[in-house]
Amino acid sequence: MSRNASHADLTQLINHQVRLAARPVGLPTMDNWQMTTEPVAQPELDGIVVQVLMISLDPAMRGWMNEGRSYIAPVGLGDVMRAGGVGRVIASSNRNWQVGDHVSGAFGVQQFCTLSPTAIRAAGVARIDPGSAPLSAWLNALGMPGMTGYFGLLEVGQPKSGETVVVSGAAGAVGQMVGQVARIQGCRVVGIAGGKAKCDFVVNELGFDACIDYKAGSVRDGLKQHCPQGVDIYFDNVGGDILDTVLTRINMRARIVICGAISQYNATEQVQGPKNYLSLLVNRARMEGIVVFDWAARYPEAVQQIAGWMREGRLQSREHVLDGGVQRFPEALNMLFTGENFGKLVLKVAD
Amino acid sequence: MSRNASHADLTQLINHQVRLAARPVGLPTMDNWQMTTEPVAQPELDGIVVQVLMISLDPAMRGWMNEGRSYIAPVGLGDVMRAGGVGRVIASSNRNWQVGDHVSGAFGVQQFCTLSPTAIRAAGVARIDPGSAPLSAWLNALGMPGMTGYFGLLEVGQPKSGETVVVSGAAGAVGQMVGQVARIQGCRVVGIAGGKAKCDFVVNELGFDACIDYKAGSVRDGLKQHCPQGVDIYFDNVGGDILDTVLTRINMRARIVICGAISQYNATEQVQGPKNYLSLLVNRARMEGIVVFDWAARYPEAVQQIAGWMREGRLQSREHVLDGGVQRFPEALNMLFTGENFGKLVLKVAD
Numbered sequence: 001m002s003r004n005a006s007h008a009d010l011t012q013l014i015n016h017q018v019r020l021a022a023r024p025v026g027l028p029t030m031d032n033w034q035m036t037t038e039p040v041a042q043p044e045l046d047g048i049v050v051q052v053l054m055i056s057l058d059p060a061m062r063g064w065m066n067e068g069r070s071y072i073a074p075v076g077l078g079d080v081m082r083a084g085g086v087g088r089v090i091a092s093s094n095r096n097w098q099v100g101d102h103v104s105g106a107f108g109v110q111q112f113c114t115l116s117p118t119a120i121r122a123a124g125v126a127r128i129d130p131g132s133a134p135l136s137a138w139l140n141a142l143g144m145p146g147m148t149g150y151f152g153l154l155e156v157g158q159p160k161s162g163e164t165v166v167v168s169g170a171a172g173a174v175g176q177m178v179g180q181v182a183r184i185q186g187c188r189v190v191g192i193a194g195g196k197a198k199c200d201f202v203v204n205e206l207g208f209d210a211c212i213d214y215k216a217g218s219v220r221d222g223l224k225q226h227c228p229q230g231v232d233i234y235f236d237n238v239g240g241d242i243l244d245t246v247l248t249r250i251n252m253r254a255r256i257v258i259c260g261a262i263s264q265y266n267a268t269e270q271v272q273g274p275k276n277y278l279s280l281l282v283n284r285a286r287m288e289g290i291v292v293f294d295w296a297a298r299y300p301e302a303v304q305q306i307a308g309w310m311r312e313g314r315l316q317s318r319e320h321v322l323d324g325g326v327q328r329f330p331e332a333l334n335m336l337f338t339g340e341n342f343g344k345l346v347l348k349v350a351d
Numbered sequence: 352m353s354r355n356a357s358h359a360d361l362t363q364l365i366n367h368q369v370r371l372a373a374r375p376v377g378l379p380t381m382d383n384w385q386m387t388t389e390p391v392a393q394p395e396l397d398g399i400v401v402q403v404l405m406i407s408l409d410p411a412m413r414g415w416m417n418e419g420r421s422y423i424a425p426v427g428l429g430d431v432m433r434a435g436g437v438g439r440v441i442a443s444s445n446r447n448w449q450v451g452d453h454v455s456g457a458f459g460v461q462q463f464c465t466l467s468p469t470a471i472r473a474a475g476v477a478r479i480d481p482g483s484a485p486l487s488a489w490l491n492a493l494g495m496p497g498m499t500g501y502f503g504l505l506e507v508g509q510p511k512s513g514e515t516v517v518v519s520g521a522a523g524a525v526g527q528m529v530g531q532v533a534r535i536q537g538c539r540v541v542g543i544a545g546g547k548a549k550c551d552f553v554v555n556e557l558g559f560d561a562c563i564d565y566k567a568g569s570v571r572d573g574l575k576q577h578c579p580q581g582v583d584i585y586f587d588n589v590g591g592d593i594l595d596t597v598l599t600r601i602n603m604r605a606r607i608v609i610c611g612a613i614s615q616y617n618a619t620e621q622v623q624g625p626k627n628y629l630s631l632l633v634n635r636a637r638m639e640g641i642v643v644f645d646w647a648a649r650y651p652e653a654v655q656q657i658a659g660w661m662r663e664g665r666l667q668s669r670e671h672v673l674d675g676g677v678q679r680f681p682e683a684l685n686m687l688f689t690g691e692n693f694g695k696l697v698l699k700v701a702d
Contacts, residue, residue, distance in 0.1 A: 261629055274628060275621045275623065275624035277628070284639070291633075
């Protein structure tokens with residue numbers, strides 16, 4: 001296929017998109033979204049067109065829908081919703097990218113993404129190897145959640161062999177990675193997840209030492225039972241009451257890695273602050289935020305390490321793949337907040 | 352004076368004491384205290400007797416009155432209230448301590464403290480030099496508050512020249528030290544204090560760049576005005592709304608040093624957690640607790656450094672000295688919580 005052969009075909013293609021129509025209050029509804037279609041945009045000189053194959057669903061998306069200062073600009077009203085994805089280059093006039101290349105990047109919730117050379121950089125487009133791991137794994141263990149868990153645990157958490165690591169959202173994309181990497185570091189690993197199926201998965205398939213089902217009983221009792229030596233690292237994906245409970249069980253010089261607060265993202269009133277934060281004082285402990293983009297220069301090193309552990313059978317990447325195309329995005333996103341996903345949630349858009 | 356000369360005199364002395372009679376709910380009242388008198392206890396072999404000259408009043412005392420786990424055991428019901436102080440050795444059969452030595456240590460709220468060799472260590476008794484700084488300074492810049500501010504700022508806060516440091520309780524014992532040391536490190540220093548007199552003192556006498564009067568206006572507006580480059584270090588002595596407000600103004604990789612939460616110590620319901628804690632995530636910032644006792648091995652180094660700055664006129668130690676003896680302790684303690692003290696609060700017990 002020559003570099004320009006497919007350009008003529010692009011005019012035949014319709015691009016289905018999901019745009020942010022209104023900023024949500026609480027849990028997003030269909031009123032917050034607009035479904036649009038338009039012809040695929042022609043690439044400019046040195047641009048590319050990517051056909052999106054899978055879209056990543058991330059709790060952080062809820063924050064991107066809000067107005068106001070954060071670690072990244074909000075999605076503009078009327079804009080295609082921001083999303084990471086994997087896809088295939090179907091047109092290119094850029095010598096660095098060949099038609100047929102598999103790539104990951106922030107392609108948005110749409111079927112096709114036309115990128116200028118500037119946009120290629122801005123979207124963080126990277127070549128991926130679908131031969132070394134399934135496509136969906138490039139949105140999970142080898143993608144942003146994997147990078148978040150890897151650097152958040154190792155660089156912010158600084159685990160030492162023999163320490164006890166607790167992670168909430170344990171069956172989720174980041175939680176899986178944190179627990180498995182902590183185990184590889186020689187830590188005792190205790191997950192917190194909702195429901196027996198997730199807890200069983202985390203213990204039996206991912207090799208956590210224990211998992212506390214917060215829907216079935218008291219998290220405090222679970223921590224007492226499963227963390228007899230206290231908690232040295234708590235990797236928090238949920239915030240709210242669970243954060244407060246873990247704060248009562250931390251050890252001297254514990255590290256609390258603040259990665260997310262999914263229990264609070266749809267709060268219509270104030271975020272619930274950790275009322276037990278003075279445990280940081282009593283225990284000379286540290287609470288610190290992680291944003292994965294800070295570690296971008298070291299993604300290749302992490303991908304190589306994690307892919308190696310996967311090949312050796314020491315680390316799994318479990319995805320929950322939904323069919324149905326971009327139209328199903330609104331429903332899929334809300335599954336994250338109701339806890340219906342089992343593993344990293346991914347929306348399949350094309351084969 | 353021979354080492355044993357004064358032992359006979361001890362039997363003539365009456366020791367007035369303040370004991371914890373009941374655990375307070377909210378602000379302590381007279382019902383929480385019991386005034387007792389007893390003869391001064393005879394020292395055992397290698398013990399000493401200290402006449403207390405000044406007693407330190409510290410916000411942390413409120414925490415010691417509560418039941419339950421903290422960084423230090425609670426004061427027992429019926430026990431003499433724990434307090435740091437300075438005093439003079441009036442009897443000694445221990446070759447390391449001479450009658451007439453000036454000492455600091457945890458002597459409690461009483462006029463005389465009889466210490467066994469074990470208790471000398473437990474109380475952290477240390478020789479002080481009243482010639483190099485006034486006695487009261489040994490409870491302030493050269494005492495626990497000074498050590499707290501010094502190590503909390505330098506070791507936990509890690510200031511760099513040119514950064515902006517904000518400290519609450521700026522006119523208090525720890526706040527004074529934090530701001531002055533930050534200034535010496537080349538930082539921009541902004542205090543938060545209650546009332547014009549305290550703010551003027553902090554700016555005009557201690558050399559802070561600015562001080563926000565939280566009683567006179569909006570702390571948020573004050574931070575916008577006085578921290579145009581944002582906040583790199585926030586040294587928190589107060590908690591509550593002020594902590595939450597500062598969290599909205601922090602810079603990337605900011606450090607929040609949690610030293611205390613005086614606004615919350617008398618809370619009869621739940622402590623107010625920082626609802627803006629997710630600013631730690633957005634800004635990859637860190638919140639960490641400081642407990643001064645961790646740095647005990649390095650107190651001599653800090654005392655030497657701070658005393659040097661005092662001699663050079665670069666650092667001041669301002670105390671608020673109350674007369675009236677141990678009987679005035681209950682009233683004096685509550686002055687901390689109503690903000691009536693101006694500088695480090697000290698109760699004079701004897702000359």
